[in-house]
Amino acid sequence: MKDISALLEAIKAQPFRDIVISSPHTGTVTFADIRKGDKVLGPQGQWKEKPGTLIATLERERNPKPIYAAEKGELTSIHTELQGRFVEAGTPLAVLRHPLTRAEVESMLLRQALHLFLAPERAKYYFTPDVDKKIRASDAHSVLVREGMELLIMSRMKREVPLLYTGPAGIIYAVYFKYNENIDAGAPLLGVCPQDQLPTIQEVIMRVQTEWTEKD
Amino acid sequence: MVEKTQGLVPVNKHRILVANRGEIAMRIMRACHKLGCSFTAIYTAEDTASGHVRLAREMGGKNSLFRVSSYHDANELMAVADATGCTAVHPGYGFFAEDFRFARRVTKRDRQLIFIGPSWKIIRELGDKINTKRLARSLDVPTVPGSDRPIYDELEAERIAKTVFAFQEQQGIDHPLVLVKASAGGGGMGIEEVYDPDQFRSVYRRIRNYALRQFKDEGVLIEQRITDFNHLEVQIVSDRSGRSPVHFGTRNCSIQSTGRQKRLEVAPGFAADTLTYTFDADRVLRDIVDYSLAMARKVGYDNVGTWEWIVTRKGDPFLMEVNTRIQVENGVSARISRVRGQGDIDLIAEQIRIGLGEPLGYGQADVTFDGLGIEYRIIAEDPNNNFTPWVGLIERFTWKPQPWLSVLTHVPANEPYEIPTEFDPNLALAIVWGKDLKEASARGQEFLRDLQLNGHNAAGQPLQSNVDFLKASTERILRF
Known part of the structure; x- marks a missing residue:
């Protein structure tokens, strides 16, 4: 396992990430009342049921689509020249500097601490029906994986092949892919924790809980 | 507004939204250019390096190219069409080409557009394989025995499979087979065969789950699997009057991958002057053309379309389905066709022209055929x-x-190209012409010998292609 203390210090040295807010599809842009330097909020509420600060509205086929800040942070740039213009999909609208949360730091460290099972090809991935059923019934932590186990279905160009797990036996601690989304070759699909390392992983989480202070 | 003046607006006053990607998008753009009308092409992030993006920039001018989030998002297409002043939409093949709801939306919305394809009612009528089967049966057109609607219930599926097995046994077939296919599928995807009735349930469940994942519809069709057959097609072209459909001959698409996807197409469908068949091949070709035209007339077919046929070793044809769109392989039919003695036929340009309301302007007697064409995928x-x-x-x-060769490809010739994983890995279509089977096959082999196709993957392994398969398959073209 890598030196968690060093990793944590490296994250502390740069405790934010820049998020580019782009148009998810084509449409005519109307910016909300926002200015460079404004502090914005991400989704709020117990279940994140309240959307974040409105950044812009994209109108297409008479349907206005609000574009909210997905995380809290400070707006470092806004492409105001696009106001009232029809834009292509993927056009950058604003940049948000987001201070890292405890959960994000935890996830970053876990990616270093867990055994990562990587995507062999750029493809869509699904759990096999048996595993999927088990995860839906309880959660991913309930699935014990072992070398050679038929764990996933790899779907590429509508062709599907089973994907066998390779790596140490353990429980699925983190799932890094979503159904129907393409995952690049080499990107992590799963974080697996061998059962004898569970206490170490718990310790990583404990350190983040105690050492990381979230900024407003 | 456009629809009301349809037929009055000259073709060169139109702007066509090219609602597709890759080589078909390039063919549509070139056809637009030939007809003198403008176009707007679209692309997604994955396709930035595709030849169709480059061609749109080179050929199109202002408003000729827009990046969208997905080719599958109708709102994207309509928004781009409105923003750029398009008057019509060409769906190409795949995506929205056979989606009657999309065709209806295009023509019924406030700012109406022309759908370059059959009218939405015809797409709905013939796009439903079961409905097509019923229509065919009503005109005494032969069809494959099996279910006459998508099946969602496991017990019902088992009952139908049992009946189809029993039917084949009664006919004295030694090894009866049942085909299970995703009702919403196409292009050979989501199809498996069952040889043992006890295995049916597991295959059914597998296909049903696959269909749900890939097509969001778990409906399954069950029919007799005919093993020893040739796959033929009839190319139909008909203007908006729907009264005088014309055929552009037949194609033989029997050379396919193990997943039953076409790899090599030949026009015409048989070569009775060179090869010997166990049945009267010319009569079979005449029959399938006549059956196809009869159905086209019955429904008032009003654009390009393909009638797909199975022909058994005994020479019995069965209608498989009707593809209410331009097909990948339309170019091989065009290559051997002449209208009033003139070659260089472009069926996509014809599709656009008649789609925009122009009359076809010629009849069956004006269409003649010359030589033999091979299309390699x-x-x-x-x-x-x-x-x-x-x-x-x-x-x-x-x-x-x-x-004697034309190559259609979206792969750039002068720079490396990363194959996107989001779409089928088709690289190019090569159409070869010869005066007869012997000459066309020899030229086909010559082309494949000269072809240079190299590359490597992330692991450094060399590119794999089907070129050797195509070389070997050229030896068996049109042989039953």
Whole structure:
């Protein structure tokens, strides 16, 4: 396992990430009342049921689509020249500097601490029906994986092949892919924790809980 | 507004939204250019390096190219069409080409557009394989025995499978087979055969789950699997009057991958002057053309379309389905066709012209055929490993130009190209012409010999392609 203390210090040295807010599809842009330097909020509420600060509205086929800040942070740039213009999909609208949360730091460290099972090809991935059923019934932590186990279905160009797990036996601690989304070759699909390392992983989480202070 | 003046607006006053990607988008753009009308092309992030993006920039001018989030999002297409002043939409093949709801929306919305394809009612009527089967049966057109609607219930599926097995046994078939296919599928995807009735349930469940994942519809069709057959097609072209459909001959698409996807197409469908068949091949071709035209007349077919047929070794034809769109392989039919003695037919340009309301302007007597055409689908895949798609970087893709050869591709000739994994790995279509089977086959082999196709994947392994498969298959063209 890598030196968690060093990793944590490296994250502390740069405790934010820049998020580019782009148009998810084509449409005519109307910016909300926002200015460079404004502090914005991400989704709020117990279940994140309240959307974040409105950044812009994209109108297409008479349907206005609000574009909210997905995380809290400070707006470092806004492409105001696009106001009232029809834009292509993927056009950058604003940049948000987001201070890292405890959960994000935890996830970053876990990616270093867990055994990562990587995507062999750029493809869509699904759990096999048996595993999927088990995860839906309880959660991913309930699935014990072992070398050679038929764990996933790899779907590429509508062709599907089973994907066998390779790596140490353990429980699925983190799932890094979503159904129907393409995952690049080499990107992590799963974080697996061998059962004898569970206490170490718990310790990583404990350190983040105690050492990381979230900024407003 | 456009629809009301349809037929009055000259073709060159239209702007066509090219609602597709890759080589078909390029063919549509070139057809628009030929007809003198403007176009707007679209692309997604994955397709930034595709030849169709480059061609749109080179050929199109202002408003000729827009990036969208997905080719599958109708709102994207309509928004771009409105923003750029398009008057019509060409769906190409795949995506929205056979989606009657999309065709209806295009023509019924406030700012109406022309759908370059059959009218939405015809797409709805013939796009439903079961309805097509019923229509065919009502006109005494032969069809394959099996279910007459998508099945969602496991017990009902088992009952139908049992009946189809029993029917084949009664007919004295030694090894009866049942085909299970995703009702919403197409292009050979989501199809499996069952040889043992006890295995039916597990295959049914597998296909049902696959169909739900890939097509969001778990409906399944069950029919007799005819094993020893040729796959033929009839190319139909008909203007908006729907009264005088014309055929552009037949094609033989029997050379396919193990997943039943077409790899090599030949026009015409048989070569009775050169090869010997166990049945009267000319009569079979005449019959399937007549049956196809009869159905086209019955429904008032009003654009291009393809009637797909199975022909058994005994020479019995069965209608499989009707594809209410332009097909990949339309070029091979065009290559052997002449209208009033003139060659260089472009069926996509014809589709656009009649789609915009122009009368066809010629009849069946004006259409003649000359020689034999072969279309090769050049694909990055491994034929030795179940035709598994190969993904990686193409570094070299060149061929020797010939007067009898045309190559359609979206792969850039002068720079490396990363194959996107989001779409089928088709690289190019090569259409070869010869005065007869012997000459066309020899030219086909010459083209494949001269072809240079190299690259490597992330692991450094060399590019896999189906070129050797195509070479070997050229030897068996049109042989039953």
